[in-house]
Amino acid sequence: MINQDVDVAIIGGGPAGLAVAVSAREHGVESVVVIDRNSWLGGILPQCIHDGFGVEETGKSMTGPEYAEKYIKMAEKQGIQVMKETMVLRFDRRREIIAVNKKGIHRIRAKAIVLAMGCREKTRWNVMIPGTRPSGIYTAGVAQAFINLYNIMPGKNVVILGSGDVGLIIARRLKFEGANVLAVVEILPYASGLPRNVVQCLDDYDIPLFLNHTIISIEGKERLEQITIAQVDKNMVPIPGTEKQIKCDTLLLSLGLIPENELSKGVGIEIDNITGGPVVDQYLETTLDGVFACGNCLQVYDTVDMLSIDAKRAGKNAAKHIPIQKQENTGQKKDRKSSIRIVPGEGVRYVVPQLVNECGTIHLTLRVEKPREASTLHVIAGGMELLKKRLPWVNPANMIRVDVNISAEAMTSTESLEVTIR
Amino acid sequence: MTKEKEVTCIVCPIGCKILVKTDGTQFKILEGNKCKKGIEYARNEALDPRRMLTTSVLIEDGEWPLVSVKSSQPIPKEKVFTVLKEIKKTIAKAPIKSGQMVISNVADTNIDIIATKTVKKL
Secondary structure, eight states: OEEEEEEEEEEOOSHHHHHHHHHHHHTTOSOEEEEOSSSSSSTTGGGOOSEEETHHHHSSOEEHHHHHHHHHHHHHHTTOEEEOSOEEEEEOTTOEEEEEETTEEEEEEEEEEEEOOOEEEOOHHHHTOOBOOOBOEEEHHHHHHHHHTSOOOOOSEEEEEOOSHHHHHHHHHHHHTTOEEEEEEOSSSSOSSOHHHIIIIIGGGTOOEETTEEEEEEEOSSBOOEEEEEEBOTTSOBOTTOOEEEEOSEEEEOOOEEEOOHHHHHTTOOBOTTTSSBOOOTTOBOSSTTEEEOGGGTSOOSOHHHHHHHHHHHHHHHHHHHHHHHHOOOOOOOOOTTOEEEEEOTTEEEEEOOEEOSOEEEEEEEEESSOEEEEEEEEEETTEEEEEEEEEEEOTTSOEEEEEEEOHHHHHHOSEEEEEEO | OOEEEEEEOOSSTTOOEEEEEESSSOEEEEEOOSSHHHHHHHHHHHHSOEEOOEEEEEEESBSSSEEEEEESSOEEGGGHHHHHHHHHHOEEESOBOTTOEEESSGGGSSOOEEEOSOBOBO
């Protein structure tokens, strides 16, 4: 067993982990370690070769690899310790991490842990598409890695299920590499990806987008031969008579992303059923003392820019936590009696953070249930309106970010704070 | 003939819907842009649509088989596939540093193709 004591240990070396590391150092933390299971830093970014990264954060548009290199250089400059090809197996309530790599088993005792494990793609089995099990069915991100990192084409005649951003971007990428993209099939009445990707990846290349449609059957013996799509009704049930066969050799699934929280669940951190990420307070601290969460394992972000901005807050908060930990290391959560819950109300799918335990200005991130124009966001605490904000248009694909001031009066007069969009 | 056109801005991931008025040579923003970059984008989209091109170039002796690349400037939309064809013919040699020019004046566009990733030699 190789033992090590650190101030802040970060699990995951993608964009969130790197932003936390840099921010923690900037806020005076002496020893920071980033642990990642891959042989490279930057997570998914090296395969996201398209541009548009960094605009909101830096005003400059970068490609994924460029954005990653920017943060990797900052981390190097800050003297941050990196453990690549290292798998975290578990950690406990006293923040003792057990990890393994070629050198052996490591025990890393940390004063603060920041969770930055990212997310993974939903598969065919998350949506249970009936049919045979031929080859030629991949998640969109896997196909993206094949094409952009390993120079392997997944197929020639391609159908994409789901209109998330990865699916839209891979549609254009396939077109660039000479494949036929026959259809993008989306069960919802609107595209799930960002509007700019619908324009830039599908409309530009006349790739048909079938809204209110889903795949009802997959056929093929060795290799995928054909899929059947059908229109769905309001309850997302396929409408008989609307079936359409499409001959194809490849099916890519862009069905959404699931925060990766096996480690969080293993140590008993409370998970939000909607976000799939840990329940956190305004400091992005989980229900376990000294354990913070950020990035796509907290909630799936639209853009890396906002993810990095929030991750830096987690780094700053973890830094603030260090002096507290020098005095006590009980593994017990601090007094949560004064916590109030933030609950999603009408029109709101989720709100992060889910808890507030101090008055002051807090930063909320939330998503709406469905697209709509001209609506109003309300934050209400026990009948008291804390915030009212007009929004010209809202879309589930675009995360809403607002600051709300929570008065001491609001903190004591209620047990929950409701956020609605009407 | 003057007509109103809705342009979805793609400069950043926000995707502002910008309403413009254009007759093919004259151009006016009606509403919707959240930043100045949106004005420039909407004008180009209405009068001379261009796209940033990102793809990859084959690489010899590298730690990866490909290096990701981008165009130094947005490429006229109708030239995208001509440029891609030339990029596909190119094989670069490792090592390559991010920011390094891989192809100059690609397909006579006066636009260069630039590496966006550092690839070490094997």
